[in-house]
Amino acid sequence: MLFNMDILRKLSRPACRPMMQAFRFYCDNPNRNLITFPVAQIQEGKSKYMMAYVYIHGEMANAKIVIRSNARAKYHLDVYDELQKEASEKGLCTQGLGGGYMVHDPEKKYMKLYGRSTTLGKADHENAREVLQPSYTDHKIDAESGGMEP
Structure with a gap:
């Protein structure tokens, strides 16, 4: 049975989004602060x-x-x-x-x-x-x- 990739993306997106946002906040904040720190x-x-x-x-x-x-x-x-x-x-x-x-x-x-x-x-x-x-x-x-x- 073949899965339609669009259907798979729609089903997985709501479950992964909160985890990805938390991960992005944790990992990117120090990097963002370093990049934007005035030289x-x-x-x-x-x-x-x-x-x-x-x-x-x-x-x-x-x-x-x-x-x-x-x-x-x-x-x-x-x-x-x-x-x-x-x-x-x-x-x-x-x-x-x-x-x-x-x-x-x-x-x-x-x-x-x-x-x-x-x-x-x-x-x-x-x-x-x-x-x-x-x-x-x-x-x-x-x-x-x-x-x-x-």
């Missing part, structure tokens, strides 16, 4: 900046590099604490990669990355420039050479 949030003027990995707990292989700056932060750790709070609200984890200073002039479309954080260490400014460039295509971004110190 760069930069303030204008001179500010402390930090670079970090944001990832789903236990899945470091899919980590995303993000940059955050804050002109009002007293310490680089203040910038990192804000990032950790933002990531944990979305169920994500963070790992700091270093910090430095940034000058951002939106009128001149210019950024400069330099220096280091005493607590977090020096960020790889060249890598930070590569992360920022797609978000700020119209900006000239200068990065202090040298990258990570050994």
Whole structure:
């Protein structure tokens, strides 16, 4: 006896739909949060900046590099604490990669990355420039050479 595939689909769809929706909610939510997590949030003027990995707990292989700056932060750790709070609200984890200073002039479309954080260490400014460039295509971004110190 041959089954008509249309009839089989109609019969199985109501039974599978609730399970698939629950599965999709459980699996896609962390991935969606990681994909939509903003790569760069930069303030204008001179500010402390930090670079970090944001990832789903236990899945470091899919980590995303993000940059955050804050002109009002007293310490680089203040910038990192804000990032950790933002990531944990979305169920994500963070790992700091270093910090430095940034000058951002939106009128001149210019950024400069330099220096280091005493607590977090020096960020790889060249890598930070590569992360920022797609978000700020119209900006000239200068990065202090040298990258990570050994």
